[in-house]
Amino acid sequence: MDILAGKVKMTQQSVNTAMNPTDMLDRQIRLTARDVTVHYGAKQALHGISIDIPDRAVTSFIGPSGCGKSTFLRCINRMNDTIEGAKVGGTIKLDGEDIYDADLDVVELRARIGMVFQKPNPFPKSIYDNVAYGPKIHGLARSKTDLDEIVVSSLRKAGLFEEVKDRLNEPGTGLSGGQQQRLCIARAIAVSPEVILMDEPCSALDPIATAIIEELIDELRENYTIVIVTHSMQQAARVSQRTAFFHLGNLIEEGVTEDIFTNPVNKQTQDYIMGRIG
Amino acid sequence: MNALVVAALLLVLLTLSYQIGWSRSRKLAQGGTETRLHSRPIYHGVLVALFATLPAIVVLGLWALFSDSVAHNFILSQLPASVSQLPPVEVHAAVGRVQAIANGFGVIGQPSPEETAAAGSFASFQRLSFLAVIAAAAALGAGGLFWARRRIGLRLRARTEVEIAIRIALIACSTVAILTTIGIVLSLLADAIRFFTFISPIDFFFGTTWNPRFQSAGTGSAGAYGLLPLLWGTVMISIIAMVVAVPIGLMSAIYLSQYAHERVRNVVKPIIEILAGIPTIVYGFFALVTVGPFFAAAGDAVGLDINATSALTAGVVMGIMIIPFISSLSDDIIAQVPRAMRDGSMGLGATKSETIRKVLLPAALPGVVGAVLLAVSRAIGETMIVVLAAGNSPVLRANPAEPTSTVTVSIVNQLTGDADFTSPQSLVAFALGLTLFVMTLLLNVMALYIVRKFREQYE
Numbered sequence: 014m015d016i017l018a019g020k021v022k023m024t025q026q027s028v029n030t031a032m033n034p035t036d037m038l039d040r041q042i043r044l045t046a047r048d049v050t051v052h053y054g055a056k057q058a059l060h061g062i063s064i065d066i067p068d069r070a071v072t073s074f075i076g077p078s079g080c081g082k083s084t085f086l087r088c089i090n091r092m093n094d095t096i097e098g099a100k101v102g103g104t105i106k107l108d109g110e111d112i113y114d115a116d117l118d119v120v121e122l123r124a125r126i127g128m129v130f131q132k133p134n135p136f137p138k139s140i141y142d143n144v145a146y147g148p149k150i151h152g153l154a155r156s157k158t159d160l161d162e163i164v165v166s167s168l169r170k171a172g173l174f175e176e177v178k179d180r181l182n183e184p185g186t187g188l189s190g191g192q193q194q195r196l197c198i199a200r201a202i203a204v205s206p207e208v209i210l211m212d213e214p215c216s217a218l219d220p221i222a223t224a225i226i227e228e229l230i231d232e233l234r235e236n237y238t239i240v241i242v243t244h245s246m247q248q249a250a251r252v253s254q255r256t257a258f259f260h261l262g263n264l265i266e267e268g269v270t271e272d273i274f275t276n277p278v279n280k281q282t283q284d285y286i287m288g289r290i291g
Numbered sequence: 292m293n294a295l296v297v298a299a300l301l302l303v304l305l306t307l308s309y310q311i312g313w314s315r316s317r318k319l320a321q322g323g324t325e326t327r328l329h330s331r332p333i334y335h336g337v338l339v340a341l342f343a344t345l346p347a348i349v350v351l352g353l354w355a356l357f358s359d360s361v362a363h364n365f366i367l368s369q370l371p372a373s374v375s376q377l378p379p380v381e382v383h384a385a386v387g388r389v390q391a392i393a394n395g396f397g398v399i400g401q402p403s404p405e406e407t408a409a410a411g412s413f414a415s416f417q418r419l420s421f422l423a424v425i426a427a428a429a430a431l432g433a434g435g436l437f438w439a440r441r442r443i444g445l446r447l448r449a450r451t452e453v454e455i456a457i458r459i460a461l462i463a464c465s466t467v468a469i470l471t472t473i474g475i476v477l478s479l480l481a482d483a484i485r486f487f488t489f490i491s492p493i494d495f496f497f498g499t500t501w502n503p504r505f506q507s508a509g510t511g512s513a514g515a516y517g518l519l520p521l522l523w524g525t526v527m528i529s530i531i532a533m534v535v536a537v538p539i540g541l542m543s544a545i546y547l548s549q550y551a552h553e554r555v556r557n558v559v560k561p562i563i564e565i566l567a568g569i570p571t572i573v574y575g576f577f578a579l580v581t582v583g584p585f586f587a588a589a590g591d592a593v594g595l596d597i598n599a600t601s602a603l604t605a606g607v608v609m610g611i612m613i614i615p616f617i618s619s620l621s622d623d624i625i626a627q628v629p630r631a632m633r634d635g636s637m638g639l640g641a642t643k644s645e646t647i648r649k650v651l652l653p654a655a656l657p658g659v660v661g662a663v664l665l666a667v668s669r670a671i672g673e674t675m676i677v678v679l680a681a682g683n684s685p686v687l688r689a690n691p692a693e694p695t696s697t698v699t700v701s702i703v704n705q706l707t708g709d710a711d712f713t714s715p716q717s718l719v720a721f722a723l724g725l726t727l728f729v730m731t732l733l734l735n736v737m738a739l740y741i742v743r744k745f746r747e748q749y750e
Contacts, residue, residue, distance in 0.1 A: 092637065092638060120642055123637065123639065124639070127638065127639065128634075130631055134629070134634065135635075136632060136636070136650050136653075137632075137654050146636070146639065146641075146650075147639040150649075151640060197635065201638070201639065
């Protein structure tokens, strides 16, 4: 019975995708994950996640706390490598290239896949140095004027430049929470990544700052592949084109955001969206 | 024996009064449905116990403080008047003899009749006064007990009063530490000022010759008390120690906190901390027997003239001693830098060492500086290693391969042997101690200030 239901789900899901040909066809797939598992020591945190993430669109991961959505996000730029005892299985490919390949340079990968964290975490340096940090490490600027240009344009893209242009030498920690988070986004943009991962970027912010960041995400979508983990279903509905629902380490359902919210296939997704789990 | 009896009695009083307060308040509470105690019975018990025992303890404490001088004066009054005309030392001896006889201890020679008589009356005085004090304490205890018991009522705020008592006790304890510090400073200050009546402060603080013994022995003059050679020796050895300890300590802290596997850390960290547990005199042996000769031989091999006991030997060994101090403090401080900071840097594609150099260390820097300053103040105050390994040669010279001396070593030298606390030769130790105290105090204040500033950033 259960197996049957699963089959039904699968076929319906493919129908779902097929029903939105425009959505999938004009957007190339950037990231493909197949059977990704994560173990923290003896505990399994992710059970075989498979998902395709399209280019120049916002994909949101939703689900109750501890469902594995952040864990999966951290697999995409191999941040789980920094956690002792974490073991990742399966494959994740960026433009067809396996990111867990032994030959792949993690440092280069993380320059291509930037990350914005849950809590704004500017370095205890000046606003300028915060943004210039990545370009300096990767040698992206040939001269001081190059660097200035990168910093200014990154701050512009993050919608922060006008607010801080007179105090670029003041510490980044002195900004407000929302400004700090935009500084972190500018810092991520400065290394010209292709993909930006955002781990609940608004959970520490007030509604107004959240609205500004959401607007920013919408603008950034034109140039970057964005994956955002969020607690808030409203946020997922507002900013993302595709949504994936995680529960207890499993990817339950994935598809066009509108469909997930208006017409979920899976009972668990329905329950979560109606507010019955989580 | 007496003290034991008194303590046992106090304990009985304590238990009894607690029990009385507790059960009395319980009984009140059970009176009717509307009666409700303000404080739980336990607080009433404690409050009664406090009122019963504290006055008794105060009486006993006063007696312990003054009984000696009272006994002294009593015995003196019993002895012939001629005794009190004697010099203080002999008066003390005479009184001591009487006390010994009264308590049944043996004395040298046959006690004289006056002494026997005095001893007899002293013995009965002792008995009487002991009983009187016990009676007074018991009376006060009982009075306190009954008064406190009568106070017990539904609305008595016993909890509040007990809290006040606890606060007073805590304040008293912390005051002891502060008063001790003040006392040490005052005694240092008093003797240092006496020293400055012999030698002018300018000669002391700016003199370049340290030679207190020879001149006084030979010519009877006070000698030369220039602080600078000692201060320079102290500073030089501390600098050498820091040059050894800071890089090694800091890097092992970075390795342990950032690179080492959990299992490695659990083994290595305690081993490094064992270094801190080695007595400094043992480091002194190590310097004298192993490190010093090694440096001398190594110097010979490359054609350098290095003394076995020198600033270099003492500084290097002191540096080794300080390594665990710096590494465990820095380890804590680096661990305090939020994980988000590390993730942010790694997420931008920085390598581990880039993250450490560009984000972790700058963020931890104020704290690390604080740790280093604390370590410096330890190096300045360190004595045993320097006594053994620095060569005790208080001459102003820049070469670290030559013997030198420090402020602490000179204090040891001036106070060992026959110390006559009226001569500048001994009193200079207090001036040196005061200098040392002020130096380490300033360093500690600075270090604490820096560390606190660092904490504010993240909490």
